[in-house]
Amino acid sequence: MAVFTPVSLEDARAYLSAYDIGELIHLEGIEEGVSNTNFKVETTSGLYALTLFEAATPEDSLPWFMDYTLYLDRKGYPAPGPALKRDGQSLGRINGKPCALIKWLPGRWPRNPDTRHAASAGEYLAKLHLIGGDFPQYRANSMGPASWPGLIARCEPKAATSPRAQEILADFREELAFLKGVWPADLPKGAIHADYFTDNVLMNDDGIVTGVIDYYYACTDFYAYDLAVALNAWGFTPGGQPQPQMISAFIKGYHETRPLSEAEINALPLFARGSAVRFTLTRLYDLLNHDPSWVVKPKDPEAFYRRLDHHRGIKTGHTYF
Ligand SMILES: Nc1ncnc2c1ncn2[C@@H]1O[C@H](COP(=O)(O)OP(=O)(O)O)[C@@H](O)[C@H]1O
Numbered sequence: 001m002a003v004f005t006p007v008s009l010e011d012a013r014a015y016l017s018a019y020d021i022g023e024l025i026h027l028e029g030i031e032e033g034v035s036n037t038n039f040k041v042e043t044t045s046g047l048y049a050l051t052l053f054e055a056a057t058p059e060d061s062l063p064w065f066m067d068y069t070l071y072l073d074r075k076g077y078p079a080p081g082p083a084l085k086r087d088g089q090s091l092g093r094i095n096g097k098p099c100a101l102i103k104w105l106p107g108r109w110p111r112n113p114d115t116r117h118a119a120s121a122g123e124y125l126a127k128l129h130l131i132g133g134d135f136p137q138y139r140a141n142s143m144g145p146a147s148w149p150g151l152i153a154r155c156e157p158k159a160a161t162s163p164r165a166q167e168i169l170a171d172f173r174e175e176l177a178f179l180k181g182v183w184p185a186d187l188p189k190g191a192i193h194a195d196y197f198t199d200n201v202l203m204n205d206d207g208i209v210t211g212v213i214d215y216y217y218a219c220t221d222f223y224a225y226d227l228a229v230a231l232n233a234w235g236f237t238p239g240g241q242p243q244p245q246m247i248s249a250f251i252k253g254y255h256e257t258r259p260l261s262e263a264e265i266n267a268l269p270l271f272a273r274g275s276a277v278r279f280t281l282t283r284l285y286d287l288l289n290h291d292p293s294w295v296v297k298p299k300d301p302e303a304f305y306r307r308l309d310h311h312r313g314i315k316t317g318h319t320y321f
């Protein structure tokens with residue numbers, strides 16, 4: 001249950017009094033999610049999500065996230081832009097946690113996505129890059145290649161008692177040495193989502209995207225890297241087996257909306273390898289440091305490790321089409 005910090009009706013009413021959004025009708029904790037505390041809020045003026053940012057979300061980046069989602073929302077992209085208080089601010093604090101009230105978006109994330117869902121998701125990732133890529137503020141990718149050696153080091157103490165974790169980390173040291181030598185330096189870049197997983201893309205019953213949420217890893221990086229992150233999320237079974245038709249549907253949906261250059265296509269297998277390393281590492285860290293008394297279950301690192309094996313066998317980015 002992702003309500004790490006409780007919010008009472010009185011807390012919510014006091015907080016909402018800084019906005020011109022009518023009276024509070026209903027406040028409901030949202031069970032999904034693993035990083036932040038979320039509530040669904042209904043007022044006489046409509047629906048909102050109230051997010052309390054927990055430790056995993058860097059507080060100094062919150063203004064960037066708010067400005068970026070507001071930018072997307074104002075340009076017509078289905079992002080949950082923040083509501084603004086009477087003083088023009090989007091961020092506040094409840095029970096010691098920084099928080100924001102953001103637009104509630106319709107739809108539901110697809111539990112069993114098929115190629116129709118993948119095609120629409122690909123199209124909306126391309127739109128995100130076309131519409132929001134020129135967002136003028138910069139944010140370094142805190143989960144990019146520069147962070148991976150540090151993530152390995154943070155896993156090491158607990159990995160000492162797990163032969164399997166040691167095996168993965170040893171493989172990653174070699175993988176990083178390889179990726180460092182071939183990582184592209186000059187490809188189209190701009191603001192990216194960086195966590196465009198199925199549970200962050202809301203859809204209607206026809207499998208069309210109605211909302212893209214959870215921008216708390218968003219940053220400035222290569223568009224093709226964002227695509228590779230998304231292909232790893234949408235193009236594999238939860239256990240990590242490739243689904244070539246899903247990969248192809250996603251990439252075609254993307255390419256028809258924002259055509260990829262030959263250089264971007266060539267970079268995809270490397271980016272897919274890097275992204276598989278990134279999510280294996282964060283999942284491994286979470287698993288190694290998991291306390292069984294926590295309600296949130298750690299995600300499976302092996303499922304992402306299998307993706308790495310798949311991408312290592314791919315010679316050209318055209319294989320994904
Ligand atoms: N703006 C929003 N509009 C609609 N639903 C939302 C919104 N924000 C969050 N949700 C719901 O809350 C769930 C958890 O939110 P998420 O941002 O993914 O949390 P976490 O950062 O903890 O993973 C989502 O799966 C979705 O159902």
Ligand SMILES: N[C@@H](CCOP(=O)(O)O)C(=O)O
Binds near residue numbers: 035195282
């Ligand atoms: N998508 C990541 C987890 C990111 O967590 P979130 O709760 O912030 O979406 C993964 O699957 O490893």
